[in-house]
Amino acid sequence: MYIHAGAGWHIRKYETSDGQACMSIFMSCLRKFPWRGAPRPYVARLIRSLPGAKIWVAEEPNAGIIGFLTLQPHDAYIDHIFVHEDWRFCGVGRGLLEVAREEAGQPLTLDVDTQNFGARKAYEALGWHVAASAGEDKGRSQIRLVSP
Template sequence: MYVHPGAGWHIREFERRDYRPCYQLFRDCLKEFPWRGPAAPYLRQLFNSLPTARAWVAEEPQAGVVGFMTMRPQSGYVDHLFVDRDWRLCGVGRGLLQVGREEMDQPLLLDVDAQNLAARKAYEALGWRVMARTGDDNREQIRLIGP
């Protein structure tokens, strides 16, 4: 599907065996978002979304799953996009978004926490634009549209 020959990882469609590594990766990433509070509701949301979403994983042969993305195919809305801390800035997120964009053949949409400055900077560098803001101070979300 998508291969990054220099970094050694590739992107493929989500398979049943990916539930556990994606769940673990998501749980680890949620620790970086203390403003979100308890992880349980978000973990349940991921678990419930996987059967009905289009999903892809980025996998490196030695490290296993290093990132994943879920998307609503009807709307091109990206529910989840998470990359292992050790694999950030290696093109994993960009590759996952590229696969989703090619699948939809239209710009993608996603929400990012206003407090997640690193993600906001990364999306901006990739050409994503702000469409709207919702929520209050601790739960503010920014809706972005991809290039």
């Protein structure tokens, strides 16, 4: 579906056997967001989002799953995008977003924590822009971003 020949990874549709690897990446990333607190509600939210979502994984033959993205296709909304920390700045997030954009056929939206400066900088570099405040969730504020 999407291949980054130089880095050796590719993107494909999610398979149920990918679940444990995706959850491991998800939990690792949540630990990097201390303002979010306990992971339990976020894990529940991820699990609830899966039935209606289109899901892709980035995979490298030696490392296995290195990232994943969930898209709610009816409104082109990205629920989750997470990349293993060893594979950041390798184009994995960009590739996942490109596949989702192609599938949606329209600009994408997502919400990002205002305190997640790394993600905000990455989206800005990809041409995303702030559409609105996405409100507050348990004391943390978010902004809604729209893709080009």
